Amino acid sequence: MEKSRVKDIIIDSFNELLETEGISVEVNGNTALMGSDSVIDSLGLVTLLVDIEARLSDEDVEISILSEKAMSQKNSPFLNIESLTEFISEQI
Amino acid sequence: MFIDFLIDIFKNNKEESALIYNEEEYSYKWLLERFEYYKSTLSQNNIEPFSVVAVRSDFNPESVALMLALIDNGNCFVPISYAVKTKEEFYEIAEVKHVLEFKKGILTFTNLGVEPKHEILISLKNRKSPGLILFSSGSTGKSKAAVHDFVPLLEKFKTPRKALKTITFLLFDHIGGVNTLLYILSNAGTIVTVEDRNPENVCRLIEKYDVELLPTSPTFLSMVLISKSYEKHDISSLKIATYGTEAMPESTLKSFHKLFPNIVLKQTYGLSELGILRSKSKSDDSLWVKVGGEDYDIKIKDDVLYIKAKSAMLGYLNAPSPFDEEGWFNTQDKVETDGDWIKILGRETDIINVGGQKVYPAEVESVLGEIDNIDSASVYGVPNPLLGYVVGAKVSLSKPEELKELKKKIRIYCKEKMESFKVPVHIEIVDSAMVSSRFKKIR
Numbered sequence: 199m200e201k202s203r204v205k206d207i208i209i210d211s212f213n214e215l216l217e218t219e220g221i222s223v224e225v226n227g228n229t230a231l232m233g234s235d236s237v238i239d240s241l242g243l244v245t246l247l248v249d250i251e252a253r254l255s256d257e258d259v260e261i262s263i264l265s266e267k268a269m270s271q272k273n274s275p276f277l278n279i280e281s282l283t284e285f286i287s288e289q290i
Numbered sequence: 291m292f293i294d295f296l297i298d299i300f301k302n303n304k305e306e307s308a309l310i311y312n313e314e315e316y317s318y319k320w321l322l323e324r325f326e327y328y329k330s331t332l333s334q335n336n337i338e339p340f341s342v343v344a345v346r347s348d349f350n351p352e353s354v355a356l357m358l359a360l361i362d363n364g365n366c367f368v369p370i371s372y373a374v375k376t377k378e379e380f381y382e383i384a385e386v387k388h389v390l391e392f393k394k395g396i397l398t399f400t401n402l403g404v405e406p407k408h409e410i411l412i413s414l415k416n417r418k419s420p421g422l423i424l425f426s427s428g429s430t431g432k433s434k435a436a437v438h439d440f441v442p443l444l445e446k447f448k449t450p451r452k453a454l455k456t457i458t459f460l461l462f463d464h465i466g467g468v469n470t471l472l473y474i475l476s477n478a479g480t481i482v483t484v485e486d487r488n489p490e491n492v493c494r495l496i497e498k499y500d501v502e503l504l505p506t507s508p509t510f511l512s513m514v515l516i517s518k519s520y521e522k523h524d525i526s527s528l529k530i531a532t533y534g535t536e537a538m539p540e541s542t543l544k545s546f547h548k549l550f551p552n553i554v555l556k557q558t559y560g561l562s563e564l565g566i567l568r569s570k571s572k573s574d575d576s577l578w579v580k581v582g583g584e585d586y587d588i589k590i591k592d593d594v595l596y597i598k599a600k601s602a603m604l605g606y607l608n609a610p611s612p613f614d615e616e617g618w619f620n621t622q623d624k625v626e627t628d629g630d631w632i633k634i635l636g637r638e639t640d641i642i643n644v645g646g647q648k649v650y651p652a653e654v655e656s657v658l659g660e661i662d663n664i665d666s667a668s669v670y671g672v673p674n675p676l677l678g679y680v681v682g683a684k685v686s687l688s689k690p691e692e693l694k695e696l697k698k699k700i701r702i703y704c705k706e707k708m709e710s711f712k713v714p715v716h717i718e719i720v721d722s723a724m725v726s727s728r729f730k731k732i733r
Contacts, residue, residue: 218701232517234490240513240645241711244676248715249697264675266541274516 199259199290205283207257211249212279215242227280243276250286261289292420292440293362295448296476297322303478309351310482310499316351318478324355325362328397332363335399337388340415342406342423344368344381346391349462349483354471356390356397357462361440366414366421369463374425376433383435383608384423385411410437410604423607424465426562435607436562442601443565446585447472453479454503454529457495459487465562466534470505489513493523500527505558508533509645512542512676520549530554534646540577541675547575559634563612564599564619578631595621595632642671642679644711649681654714657707661700663688672716682716693719 209225216223221237223229230236231243238246247263254261263286268275275285300308304319337343343365347353353369360367368384370377381389385408389400406412414421420440425433451473458470458481474481482499484492489510495501511533514520531546531553547555555574559581560566568583582588587598596618605611613619626633642649651669658667665686671679683700697717704713 214698218698218705232489232513233519234486234488240509240676244674244680245713245715248680266545266675269512269515269541269545269675274518276516 199254199257199287201283201287204254204286204290205279207253208250208279208282208286211246211253215246215249225279227278227283229279231276231278231282232274233277254286259290261286263289291362292364292444293358295444296358297325299476299478300325306478307480308475308478309354310480311351313495313498321351321355321358324352325358328356328359329362331397332359337363337365337390337399339364340366340418340420341387342366342368342385342404342411342421343388343390344370344377344384344386346370346372346377346389348372349458349467352392352395353462361420361444364418364420366411366423366437367440368423371463374463380425380433380435383425383433385607408607410607414439414604421604422468424463424468424562434609436603437605437607438565438601438603444472446601447476451477453477455480455482455499455501455527456503456505457482457484457492457499457501458505459484465565466505466558466560469560469566489517489519490522493519493525496525496528497523502527502529504528504531506531506533507646508542509677511546515542515545515549516676525550526552528553530556532556532558534558534560540575543577544575557634561597561619561621563603564597565601567597572631577633578628579634580630581632589618590625590627590632593624593626595623595625595634597621640670642669642681644671644679644681645677647709647711649712654681654683654704654708654712657704658683658685658700658714660707661703663691663696664700669714674715680715681712682718683714684718684720686720691719693717 205227212225212229215238219242223237231238231246251261251263268285273281275281300318300322304317304322306318307315308318308321309316343360345353345356345367348371357367368386370380374380381402385404385406387402387404389402391398406415414437422438422440422443424436424438426436453474456470456474456479458467462468462471471481482495482501484495487510493514496504511531543555556569556571557577557579558566558569559579567581567586570580572578585600589596598617598619602613602619624635626635640651642651654669655667658664665688667683667685669681669683672682674680696719700717701713
């Protein structure tokens with residue numbers, strides 16, 4: 199799967215989460231997924247990751263994003279949309 | 291008179307910081323002055339000693355001083371935080387006479403004119419003891435009101451222990467919050483309160499105030515790990531991190547210990563009915579623990595943990611007593627044993643523990659059942675490395691519907707009806723109603 203496709207899936211999923219949360223912000227590669235700049239909390243992050251996994255699975259890509267590998271990375275993959283795109287693309 | 295030992299400690303440590311709130315320091319001298327102020331305010335406003343008093347407030351320095359004045363006045367203290375949506379129901383269950391609430395910083399008084407009728411409240415009043423009423427979630431999801439006698443509860447804080455600078459998220463309408471507060475105050479320590487629980491903010495405050503003790507949850511430790519907030523802030527002042535009994539993934543514990551070998555990791559065990567037990571973890575990266583201490587006896591029957599406490603609650607106001615004739619309390623926690631060590635495996639019930647918050651499947655199932663096109667729903671816990679568990683739901687539909695649309699509809703509807711941790715994260719469509727021949731739901 200192309201990296202750009204992965205990124206589209208993440209952005210789509212994130213936008214939908216924001217819609218259900220009633221939050222409107224502009225979403226791009228630098229949008230934070232955690233930390234003080236993030237608009238979602240840990241539960242939001244988990245919901246997002248589960249949804250992304252389900253969407254990838256719809257396209258026959260089976261991965262578990264919240265793995266021990268994700269936790270032990272030097273730079274957290276959940277920092278922003280760009281870093282998550284990188285991390286997922288590496289797993290596929 | 292009930293807290294004279296605390297007042298002596300305050301007097302001997304006037305210049306020390308008791309609380310740090312909104313990054314402002316409040317000394318023991320300040321606390322002493324506010325305590326005296328509230329004592330006279332209570333008497334001017336005719337708050338009778340030993341009456342039941344609810345305080346609607348969040349944890350802040352003023353409410354701490356007010357709580358101490360109420361204990362000293364012998365009142366039965368009922369903390370109701372702003373997060374509570376059903377305050378009227380709670381006032382009724384607790385037979386509250388006076389409601390005290392801070393409005394724009396000014397303390398207001400409302401007399402509801404109720405006199406205690408429940409035998410537990412009457413006996414507390416007759417023996418002239420201050421009390422504490424805490425609401426805990428019951429097995430059906432309905433809150434149970436546990437009444438404690440403050441006298442034995444305070445007793446265990448009379449033994450001096452080491453005071454540590456402690457950061458706390460816990461509200462004081464929670465047994466853990468009350469316990470932490472009294473522990474710190476009785477040892478002239480400092481409490482750093484934090485409202486924004488973002489790992490980055492918490493790590494910043496640990497660095498700023500040289501915090502030594504962090505009572506926390508597995509979820510929070512995982513968030514610290516994946517956010518790498520510890521790289522931006524120096525948290526080397528931390529000596530101990532404690533965590534509750536919610537499902538702690540062993541991987542989180544081990545990763546945290548590897549990064550911070552000098553921080554002692556300790557599992558704690560407490561229940562609103564019994565208070566907080568003293569505990570000792572086998573090692574920093576082990577889930578094996580010894581619980582008990584001088585105030586508690588424990589026994590294990592059929593792999594379930596039973597506890598007998600010196601300072602257990604007197605009883606519930608709105609539920610039958612959970613103690614057997616000999617005073618044993620069934621914790622419903624399944625345990626594994628290895629000599630004196632135990633490993634807590636979790637409740638025998640269907641309760642799903644999402645990052646330390648309890649979710650009752652029945653409640654979520656009933657909300658799902660209200661949604662258009664959903665015939666029936668079955669709710670269960672799905673293990674999650676970050677939160678311990680998250681909520682999953684299997685639903686059967688009246689007519690076919692796109693999963694994507696259905697998920698969106700469920701999320702929007704559930705968000706309106708329930709706190710967000712209860713909203714199903716995993717959603718699956720199944721064919722039939724998931725009811726077996728014995729009409730028992732299959733989760």
